[in-house]
Amino acid sequence: MKMKDNAKFISFNKEAYEGLNNYLLNQVDSIKNTFILVDNNTYKYCIPILFSRIDSFKESNIININPGEEEKNIYTCIHVCKTLEKLKANRKSLIINLGGGVITDIGGFIASIFKRGIRFVNIPTTLLGMVDASIGYKTGVNLDSIKNEIGSFHIPEFLIIDTHFLKTLPKKEIYSGIAEMLKHGLIADKNFWEDLNHIKNITNLDIIQWNRFIHQSILIKQKIVDQDPKENGLRKILNFGHTIGHALESYFMNKNKKITHGVAVVMGMVCESWISYKRNGLSIDDYTKIKSILTTLYPMQKIIYDLSGLEIKKILIIMEHDKKNEKNKIQFSLLKKIGKCSYNCQVPYDLIKESFFK
Numbered sequence: 001m002k003m004k005d006n007a008k009f010i011s012f013n014k015e016a017y018e019g020l021n022n023y024l025l026n027q028v029d030s031i032k033n034t035f036i037l038v039d040n041n042t043y044k045y046c047i048p049i050l051f052s053r054i055d056s057f058k059e060s061n062i063i064n065i066n067p068g069e070e071e072k073n074i075y076t077c078i079h080v081c082k083t084l085e086k087l088k089a090n091r092k093s094l095i096i097n098l099g100g101g102v103i104t105d106i107g108g109f110i111a112s113i114f115k116r117g118i119r120f121v122n123i124p125t126t127l128l129g130m131v132d133a134s135i136g137y138k139t140g141v142n143l144d145s146i147k148n149e150i151g152s153f154h155i156p157e158f159l160i161i162d163t164h165f166l167k168t169l170p171k172k173e174i175y176s177g178i179a180e181m182l183k184h185g186l187i188a189d190k191n192f193w194e195d196l197n198h199i200k201n202i203t204n205l206d207i208i209q210w211n212r213f214i215h216q217s218i219l220i221k222q223k224i225v226d227q228d229p230k231e232n233g234l235r236k237i238l239n240f241g242h243t244i245g246h247a248l249e250s251y252f253m254n255k256n257k258k259i260t261h262g263v264a265v266v267m268g269m270v271c272e273s274w275i276s277y278k279r280n281g282l283s284i285d286d287y288t289k290i291k292s293i294l295t296t297l298y299p300m301q302k303i304i305y306d307l308s309g310l311e312i313k314k315i316l317i318i319m320e321h322d323k324k325n326e327k328n329k330i331q332f333s334l335l336k337k338i339g340k341c342s343y344n345c346q347v348p349y350d351l352i353k354e355s356f357f358k
Protein backbone atom coordinates (compact mmCIF):
# COMPACT_ATOMS: atom_id res chain seq x y z
CA MET A 1 0.00 0.00 0.00
CA LYS A 2 1.72 3.14 -1.21
CA MET A 3 0.75 6.72 -1.77
CA LYS A 4 -0.49 7.13 -5.32
CA ASP A 5 1.89 8.84 -7.72
CA ASN A 6 -0.39 11.79 -8.22
CA ALA A 7 -0.84 12.39 -4.49
CA LYS A 8 1.27 15.28 -3.35
CA PHE A 9 2.84 16.06 -0.05
CA ILE A 10 3.62 19.68 -0.61
CA SER A 11 3.05 22.88 1.22
CA PHE A 12 0.93 25.37 -0.56
CA ASN A 13 2.22 26.41 -3.91
CA LYS A 14 0.52 26.94 -7.21
CA GLU A 15 1.66 23.56 -8.47
CA ALA A 16 -0.31 21.58 -5.89
CA TYR A 17 -3.63 23.13 -6.85
CA GLU A 18 -2.69 23.06 -10.53
CA GLY A 19 -2.25 19.31 -10.20
CA LEU A 20 -5.66 18.96 -8.59
CA ASN A 21 -7.24 21.25 -11.16
CA ASN A 22 -5.82 19.16 -14.02
CA TYR A 23 -7.05 16.04 -12.30
CA LEU A 24 -10.54 17.53 -12.02
CA LEU A 25 -10.52 18.46 -15.70
CA ASN A 26 -9.21 15.12 -16.94
CA GLN A 27 -10.33 12.47 -14.46
CA VAL A 28 -13.67 13.72 -13.19
CA ASP A 29 -16.64 13.57 -15.56
CA SER A 30 -18.19 16.76 -14.19
CA ILE A 31 -17.38 19.15 -11.36
CA LYS A 32 -21.02 18.65 -10.37
CA ASN A 33 -20.04 15.11 -9.44
CA THR A 34 -17.66 16.47 -6.79
CA PHE A 35 -18.76 16.68 -3.15
CA ILE A 36 -16.93 18.86 -0.66
CA LEU A 37 -17.31 17.68 2.93
CA VAL A 38 -16.94 20.48 5.49
CA ASP A 39 -18.01 21.31 9.02
CA ASN A 40 -19.60 24.64 9.99
CA ASN A 41 -16.20 26.18 10.72
CA THR A 42 -14.40 25.04 7.60
CA TYR A 43 -17.46 26.08 5.59
CA LYS A 44 -17.07 29.58 7.00
CA TYR A 45 -13.26 29.93 7.01
CA CYS A 46 -11.90 27.52 4.42
CA ILE A 47 -14.42 27.31 1.58
CA PRO A 48 -13.70 30.92 0.48
CA ILE A 49 -9.97 30.14 0.32
CA LEU A 50 -10.57 26.92 -1.63
CA PHE A 51 -12.83 28.75 -4.09
CA SER A 52 -10.16 31.37 -4.59
CA ARG A 53 -7.66 28.60 -5.41
CA ILE A 54 -9.89 26.62 -7.80
CA ASP A 55 -12.75 28.61 -9.21
CA SER A 56 -14.68 25.66 -10.64
CA PHE A 57 -15.29 24.28 -7.12
CA LYS A 58 -18.07 26.88 -6.88
CA GLU A 59 -20.14 24.51 -9.03
CA SER A 60 -19.56 21.47 -6.85
CA ASN A 61 -21.82 20.23 -4.03
CA ILE A 62 -21.09 21.12 -0.43
CA ILE A 63 -22.07 18.79 2.40
CA ASN A 64 -21.88 20.55 5.75
CA ILE A 65 -21.90 18.79 9.13
CA ASN A 66 -21.57 20.00 12.71
CA PRO A 67 -17.99 20.30 14.00
CA GLY A 68 -16.47 18.24 16.78
CA GLU A 69 -15.34 14.79 17.84
CA GLU A 70 -18.90 13.92 18.97
CA GLU A 71 -19.91 13.99 15.30
CA LYS A 72 -17.33 11.34 14.39
CA ASN A 73 -19.74 8.42 14.50
CA ILE A 74 -21.61 6.05 12.23
CA TYR A 75 -24.82 8.10 12.38
CA THR A 76 -23.08 11.06 10.78
CA CYS A 77 -21.77 8.70 8.09
CA ILE A 78 -25.29 7.44 7.40
CA HIS A 79 -26.53 11.02 7.16
CA VAL A 80 -23.74 11.94 4.71
CA CYS A 81 -24.32 8.77 2.63
CA LYS A 82 -28.02 9.60 2.39
CA THR A 83 -27.15 13.13 1.29
CA LEU A 84 -24.76 11.76 -1.34
CA GLU A 85 -27.52 9.46 -2.57
CA LYS A 86 -30.00 12.33 -2.70
CA LEU A 87 -27.52 14.40 -4.69
CA LYS A 88 -27.13 11.49 -7.10
CA ALA A 89 -23.53 10.66 -6.31
CA ASN A 90 -22.26 7.63 -8.24
CA ARG A 91 -19.17 5.42 -8.40
CA LYS A 92 -17.31 8.10 -10.36
CA SER A 93 -17.94 10.77 -7.72
CA LEU A 94 -15.11 12.45 -5.89
CA ILE A 95 -15.23 13.52 -2.24
CA ILE A 96 -13.07 16.47 -1.18
CA ASN A 97 -12.44 16.46 2.57
CA LEU A 98 -11.89 20.06 3.62
CA GLY A 99 -11.35 20.14 7.36
CA GLY A 100 -9.50 18.80 10.36
CA GLY A 101 -8.96 15.20 11.38
CA VAL A 102 -12.63 14.69 12.11
CA ILE A 103 -13.60 15.57 8.53
CA THR A 104 -10.75 13.61 6.89
CA ASP A 105 -11.51 10.57 9.07
CA ILE A 106 -15.26 10.67 8.34
CA GLY A 107 -14.92 11.61 4.66
CA GLY A 108 -12.18 9.04 4.00
CA PHE A 109 -14.25 6.33 5.67
CA ILE A 110 -17.37 7.20 3.67
CA ALA A 111 -15.30 7.21 0.48
CA SER A 112 -14.13 3.68 1.34
CA ILE A 113 -17.66 2.27 1.79
CA PHE A 114 -20.03 4.35 -0.35
CA LYS A 115 -20.90 2.21 -3.40
CA ARG A 116 -18.04 -0.07 -2.30
CA GLY A 117 -15.50 2.70 -2.55
CA ILE A 118 -15.15 6.00 -4.40
CA ARG A 119 -12.23 8.43 -4.80
CA PHE A 120 -11.36 11.16 -2.35
CA VAL A 121 -8.97 14.05 -1.81
CA ASN A 122 -7.71 15.33 1.54
CA ILE A 123 -7.23 19.05 2.06
CA PRO A 124 -6.50 19.27 5.81
CA THR A 125 -7.20 22.62 7.43
CA THR A 126 -5.85 22.01 10.96
CA LEU A 127 -2.21 21.57 11.90
CA LEU A 128 -3.03 18.15 13.34
CA GLY A 129 -4.72 17.20 10.10
CA MET A 130 -1.72 18.30 8.06
CA VAL A 131 0.94 16.48 10.07
CA ASP A 132 -0.97 13.43 11.18
CA ALA A 133 -4.65 12.68 10.52
CA SER A 134 -4.54 13.00 6.74
CA ILE A 135 -1.32 10.97 6.45
CA GLY A 136 -1.20 7.19 6.53
CA TYR A 137 -4.48 6.03 4.92
CA LYS A 138 -6.36 5.29 8.16
CA THR A 139 -9.97 6.41 8.16
CA GLY A 140 -12.72 5.77 10.66
CA VAL A 141 -15.23 6.79 13.29
CA ASN A 142 -15.84 6.19 16.98
CA LEU A 143 -18.25 3.60 18.36
CA ASP A 144 -19.87 5.27 21.38
CA SER A 145 -16.84 6.23 23.43
CA ILE A 146 -14.42 3.79 21.79
CA LYS A 147 -12.13 5.79 19.54
CA ASN A 148 -11.80 4.85 15.86
CA GLU A 149 -13.42 1.45 16.43
CA ILE A 150 -15.01 1.31 12.96
CA GLY A 151 -12.74 2.12 10.07
CA SER A 152 -10.77 1.19 7.00
CA PHE A 153 -7.61 1.93 5.07
CA HIS A 154 -8.24 4.06 1.98
CA ILE A 155 -5.73 5.99 -0.13
CA PRO A 156 -6.53 9.55 -1.25
CA GLU A 157 -6.00 10.68 -4.84
CA PHE A 158 -4.44 13.90 -3.61
CA LEU A 159 -3.22 15.46 -0.41
CA ILE A 160 -2.82 19.21 -0.44
CA ILE A 161 -1.11 21.06 2.38
CA ASP A 162 -2.03 24.72 2.34
CA THR A 163 -0.74 26.51 5.44
CA HIS A 164 -2.91 29.51 4.61
CA PHE A 165 -5.77 27.69 6.36
CA LEU A 166 -3.91 27.88 9.67
CA LYS A 167 -4.48 31.65 9.90
CA THR A 168 -8.00 31.20 11.28
CA LEU A 169 -7.29 28.13 13.39
CA PRO A 170 -7.74 28.75 17.15
CA LYS A 171 -4.52 28.68 19.19
CA LYS A 172 -5.54 25.59 21.17
CA GLU A 173 -5.93 23.70 17.89
CA ILE A 174 -2.46 24.81 16.79
CA TYR A 175 -1.09 23.39 20.05
CA SER A 176 -3.05 20.20 19.43
CA GLY A 177 -1.14 19.74 16.17
CA ILE A 178 2.19 20.61 17.78
CA ALA A 179 1.58 17.72 20.23
CA GLU A 180 1.63 15.18 17.40
CA MET A 181 4.72 16.80 15.90
CA LEU A 182 6.46 16.51 19.26
CA LYS A 183 5.44 12.86 19.33
CA HIS A 184 7.03 12.32 15.92
CA GLY A 185 10.27 13.77 17.28
CA LEU A 186 10.13 11.69 20.47
CA ILE A 187 9.59 8.38 18.69
CA ALA A 188 11.88 8.81 15.70
CA ASP A 189 13.92 11.99 15.41
CA LYS A 190 15.75 13.59 18.32
CA ASN A 191 16.91 16.61 16.26
CA PHE A 192 13.34 17.36 15.25
CA TRP A 193 12.21 17.15 18.89
CA GLU A 194 14.96 19.57 19.92
CA ASP A 195 14.09 21.91 17.06
CA LEU A 196 10.47 21.95 18.17
CA ASN A 197 11.41 22.64 21.79
CA HIS A 198 12.19 26.23 20.74
CA ILE A 199 8.45 26.79 20.31
CA LYS A 200 8.25 27.16 24.09
CA ASN A 201 10.03 30.54 23.73
CA ILE A 202 7.64 31.81 21.05
CA THR A 203 4.54 33.66 22.20
CA ASN A 204 3.33 34.79 18.78
CA LEU A 205 2.63 31.59 16.85
CA ASP A 206 1.98 33.61 13.67
CA ILE A 207 5.69 34.10 13.14
CA ILE A 208 6.41 30.37 12.93
CA GLN A 209 7.46 29.17 9.48
CA TRP A 210 5.18 26.13 9.44
CA ASN A 211 6.22 24.71 6.08
CA ARG A 212 9.51 23.31 7.31
CA PHE A 213 8.06 21.77 10.50
CA ILE A 214 5.06 20.29 8.69
CA HIS A 215 7.18 18.87 5.92
CA GLN A 216 9.61 17.24 8.37
CA SER A 217 6.76 15.85 10.46
CA ILE A 218 5.05 14.33 7.42
CA LEU A 219 8.33 12.74 6.30
CA ILE A 220 8.77 11.08 9.70
CA LYS A 221 5.24 9.64 9.73
CA GLN A 222 5.26 8.64 6.06
CA LYS A 223 8.58 6.79 6.43
CA ILE A 224 7.13 4.73 9.29
CA VAL A 225 3.83 4.07 7.47
CA ASP A 226 5.63 3.01 4.28
CA GLN A 227 7.48 0.30 6.20
CA ASP A 228 4.33 -1.07 7.85
CA PRO A 229 1.15 0.33 6.25
CA LYS A 230 -1.32 -2.02 8.02
CA GLU A 231 0.21 -1.64 11.49
CA ASN A 232 1.46 -5.16 12.03
CA GLY A 233 4.57 -3.96 13.83
CA LEU A 234 6.67 -0.81 13.49
CA ARG A 235 3.72 1.51 12.77
CA LYS A 236 2.58 0.91 16.36
CA ILE A 237 5.25 3.35 17.55
CA LEU A 238 2.97 6.14 16.29
CA ASN A 239 0.67 5.13 19.15
CA PHE A 240 3.10 6.44 21.76
CA GLY A 241 1.05 8.52 24.21
CA HIS A 242 -2.18 7.24 22.69
CA THR A 243 -2.96 4.20 24.88
CA ILE A 244 -3.55 6.47 27.87
CA GLY A 245 -4.29 9.52 25.67
CA HIS A 246 -7.22 7.95 23.80
CA ALA A 247 -8.74 6.68 27.06
CA LEU A 248 -8.49 10.17 28.58
CA GLU A 249 -9.97 11.73 25.44
CA SER A 250 -12.97 9.34 25.60
CA TYR A 251 -13.35 9.83 29.35
CA PHE A 252 -13.42 13.63 29.17
CA MET A 253 -15.70 13.55 26.11
CA ASN A 254 -18.25 11.51 28.11
CA LYS A 255 -18.01 14.00 30.96
CA ASN A 256 -18.66 16.88 28.58
CA LYS A 257 -15.31 18.34 29.55
CA LYS A 258 -13.80 18.86 26.15
CA ILE A 259 -10.06 18.60 25.65
CA THR A 260 -8.31 18.58 22.30
CA HIS A 261 -6.86 15.36 20.92
CA GLY A 262 -3.42 16.94 21.28
CA VAL A 263 -3.82 17.71 25.00
CA ALA A 264 -5.05 14.14 25.59
CA VAL A 265 -1.97 12.84 23.77
CA VAL A 266 0.31 15.13 25.81
CA MET A 267 -1.15 13.75 29.05
CA GLY A 268 -0.68 10.28 27.62
CA MET A 269 2.92 11.03 26.63
CA VAL A 270 3.79 12.34 30.11
CA CYS A 271 2.38 9.19 31.76
CA GLU A 272 3.85 6.84 29.17
CA SER A 273 7.27 8.50 29.49
CA TRP A 274 7.17 7.66 33.19
CA ILE A 275 6.28 4.05 32.30
CA SER A 276 9.10 4.11 29.70
CA TYR A 277 11.53 5.17 32.45
CA LYS A 278 10.35 2.42 34.80
CA ARG A 279 10.08 -0.39 32.20
CA ASN A 280 11.88 0.40 28.99
CA GLY A 281 15.26 1.91 29.76
CA LEU A 282 14.39 5.60 29.21
CA SER A 283 16.90 7.58 31.28
CA ILE A 284 15.69 9.76 34.13
CA ASP A 285 17.38 12.66 32.37
CA ASP A 286 15.34 12.15 29.17
CA TYR A 287 12.16 11.65 31.24
CA THR A 288 12.74 14.92 33.10
CA LYS A 289 13.37 16.84 29.86
CA ILE A 290 10.22 15.45 28.23
CA LYS A 291 8.06 16.21 31.25
CA SER A 292 9.45 19.71 31.60
CA ILE A 293 8.83 20.68 27.95
CA LEU A 294 5.38 19.13 27.77
CA THR A 295 4.14 20.67 31.02
CA THR A 296 5.52 24.09 30.03
CA LEU A 297 3.88 24.03 26.61
CA TYR A 298 0.63 22.48 27.87
CA PRO A 299 -0.29 23.80 31.36
CA MET A 300 -3.79 22.41 30.69
CA GLN A 301 -2.45 18.85 31.03
CA LYS A 302 -2.34 19.35 34.81
CA ILE A 303 -6.08 18.50 35.04
CA ILE A 304 -4.89 14.91 35.10
CA TYR A 305 -3.74 15.42 38.70
CA ASP A 306 -7.33 16.22 39.75
CA LEU A 307 -8.55 12.76 38.77
CA SER A 308 -9.72 10.61 41.69
CA GLY A 309 -8.82 6.94 42.17
CA LEU A 310 -12.30 5.98 41.00
CA GLU A 311 -11.97 8.06 37.83
CA ILE A 312 -8.62 6.46 37.02
CA LYS A 313 -10.26 3.05 37.44
CA LYS A 314 -12.88 4.06 34.86
CA ILE A 315 -10.13 5.23 32.50
CA LEU A 316 -8.38 1.87 32.87
CA ILE A 317 -11.64 0.13 31.94
CA ILE A 318 -11.80 2.24 28.76
CA MET A 319 -8.23 1.16 27.98
CA GLU A 320 -9.29 -2.48 28.17
CA HIS A 321 -11.41 -1.86 25.03
CA ASP A 322 -8.51 -0.35 23.09
CA LYS A 323 -8.32 -2.08 19.73
CA LYS A 324 -4.53 -2.13 20.02
CA ASN A 325 -4.87 -4.73 22.80
CA GLU A 326 -3.71 -8.26 22.15
CA LYS A 327 -4.52 -11.40 24.14
CA ASN A 328 -6.56 -9.23 26.52
CA LYS A 329 -3.44 -7.27 27.46
CA ILE A 330 -3.23 -3.50 27.14
CA GLN A 331 -0.40 -2.72 24.67
CA PHE A 332 1.94 0.24 24.96
CA SER A 333 4.53 1.82 22.73
CA LEU A 334 7.31 3.02 25.00
CA LEU A 335 10.38 5.19 24.53
CA LYS A 336 13.86 3.70 24.82
CA LYS A 337 15.39 7.13 24.51
CA ILE A 338 14.41 10.39 22.85
CA GLY A 339 14.15 9.48 19.16
CA LYS A 340 13.71 5.74 19.67
CA CYS A 341 10.56 3.80 20.54
CA SER A 342 9.60 0.14 21.15
CA TYR A 343 6.17 -1.39 20.62
CA ASN A 344 4.10 -4.33 21.96
CA CYS A 345 5.07 -3.55 25.56
CA GLN A 346 2.89 -4.84 28.36
CA VAL A 347 2.67 -2.93 31.60
CA PRO A 348 1.33 -3.99 35.01
CA TYR A 349 -1.84 -2.23 36.14
CA ASP A 350 -0.18 -0.73 39.20
CA LEU A 351 2.44 1.00 37.07
CA ILE A 352 -0.22 2.41 34.73
CA LYS A 353 -2.03 3.81 37.78
CA GLU A 354 1.21 5.14 39.28
CA SER A 355 1.97 7.02 36.05
CA PHE A 356 -1.11 9.23 36.58
CA PHE A 357 0.36 10.67 39.77
CA LYS A 358 3.88 11.44 38.48
Ligand SMILES: NC(=O)c1ccc[n+]([C@@H]2O[C@H](COP(=O)([O-])OP(=O)(O)OC[C@H]3O[C@@H](n4cnc5c(N)ncnc54)[C@H](O)[C@@H]3O)[C@@H](O)[C@H]2O)c1
Nearest residue numbers: 041045067100101102125126128129132133138165168169
Ligand atom coordinates in the same frame (compact mmCIF):
# COMPACT_ATOMS: atom_id res chain seq x y z
N1 LIG B 1 -6.61 8.89 10.67
C1 LIG B 1 -5.54 9.11 11.38
O1 LIG B 1 -4.48 8.54 11.11
C2 LIG B 1 -5.58 10.09 12.51
C3 LIG B 1 -4.39 10.50 13.11
C4 LIG B 1 -4.46 11.47 14.12
C5 LIG B 1 -5.70 11.98 14.52
N2 LIG B 1 -6.83 11.53 13.91
C6 LIG B 1 -8.14 12.04 14.34
O2 LIG B 1 -8.21 13.44 14.06
C7 LIG B 1 -9.19 14.02 14.91
C8 LIG B 1 -8.69 15.33 15.45
O3 LIG B 1 -8.46 16.19 14.39
P1 LIG B 1 -8.35 17.77 14.60
O4 LIG B 1 -7.52 18.04 15.76
O5 LIG B 1 -7.97 18.32 13.28
O6 LIG B 1 -9.84 18.16 15.03
P2 LIG B 1 -11.14 18.73 14.27
O7 LIG B 1 -11.29 18.17 12.93
O8 LIG B 1 -12.26 18.53 15.24
O9 LIG B 1 -10.81 20.29 14.16
C9 LIG B 1 -10.67 21.07 15.30
C10 LIG B 1 -11.58 22.31 15.27
O10 LIG B 1 -11.03 23.26 14.37
C11 LIG B 1 -12.05 23.69 13.44
N3 LIG B 1 -11.32 24.07 12.23
C12 LIG B 1 -10.75 23.25 11.33
N4 LIG B 1 -10.03 23.95 10.45
C13 LIG B 1 -10.18 25.25 10.77
C14 LIG B 1 -9.64 26.45 10.25
N5 LIG B 1 -8.77 26.45 9.23
N6 LIG B 1 -9.99 27.62 10.83
C15 LIG B 1 -10.83 27.64 11.93
N7 LIG B 1 -11.33 26.53 12.48
C16 LIG B 1 -11.01 25.34 11.90
C17 LIG B 1 -12.98 22.51 13.34
O11 LIG B 1 -14.24 22.90 12.89
C18 LIG B 1 -13.00 22.02 14.78
O12 LIG B 1 -13.89 22.80 15.54
C19 LIG B 1 -9.47 13.00 16.02
O13 LIG B 1 -10.74 12.43 15.79
C20 LIG B 1 -8.39 11.95 15.83
O14 LIG B 1 -8.80 10.66 16.22
C21 LIG B 1 -6.79 10.61 12.92
Ligand SMILES: [Zn+2]
Nearest residue numbers: 180242261265
Ligand atom coordinates in the same frame (compact mmCIF):
# COMPACT_ATOMS: atom_id res chain seq x y z
ZN1 LIG C 1 -3.09 11.25 17.65
